Amino acid sequence: MCGRFTLLTPWEELLRNYDAVSEMDALEPSYNIAPTQQVAAVISDGKKRRLGSLHWGLIPSWAPDKKIGSKMINARAETIMEKRSFKKAFRTQRCLIPADSFYEWQTIDGKKQPMRIQNKDKTPLTFAGLWEKWQDEDGSNIFTCTIITTEANSFMKQIHHRMPVILPADSQDIWLDREEQDPEKLQTLLHPYAEELTAYPVSALVNSPKNNSEELINPL
Secondary structure, X not given: OOOOEEEOOOHHHHHHHOOEEOOOOOOOOEEEEOOOOEEEEEEEOOOOEEXXXXXXXXXXXXXXXXXXXXXXXXXXXXXXXXXXXXXXXXXXXXXXXEEOEEEEEEEEOOEEEEEEEEEOOOOOEEEEEEEEEEEOOOXXXXXXXXXXXXXXXXXXXXXXXXXXXXXXXXXXXXXXOOOOOOHHHHHOOOOOOOOOEEEEEOOHHHHOOOOOOHHHHOOO
């Protein structure tokens, strides 16, 4: 799964990296992004890429209660077309979720040790995501997202059996293209990451989303 990640890259740099426009104030950098928080996301309106924020925890448009979002922070790539909750968004409402690194918990001697995982060259990561619009009783709209996961690559298997789908630059245009609705073609993008990753243990302070400081990414 993917339950925590970091994003420290400045907003202006994200706009350049994704060739996007933004009509909102920048999100604050975070060392401990957790479910139910706002996350940076890139979507396409068919003409431009737009960088904004989405609530992490997908609420399908048909859901009777927004509480369902807390259970839908991830979507499994292998079954994404079988799940009513994700089927519509997979066809037409896909997004990119920027990150600098993500956390996963490795079981060592019966204890769970948080690990920080990032590109070996420290370049940013881009998760494959889905987004939805849900209307509350008062008529207000809530825009939400989920991060797609897949089986772990050979590196991640030593830490955890799942990992987020990380999209290389040459897959991102296809993923954002709302005209592209061929599920088989889209599924070919949802494979374990092929680039080199690195990982190191960090403080158990990351276990609580209340903690958010540079101390969380310091190696033990």
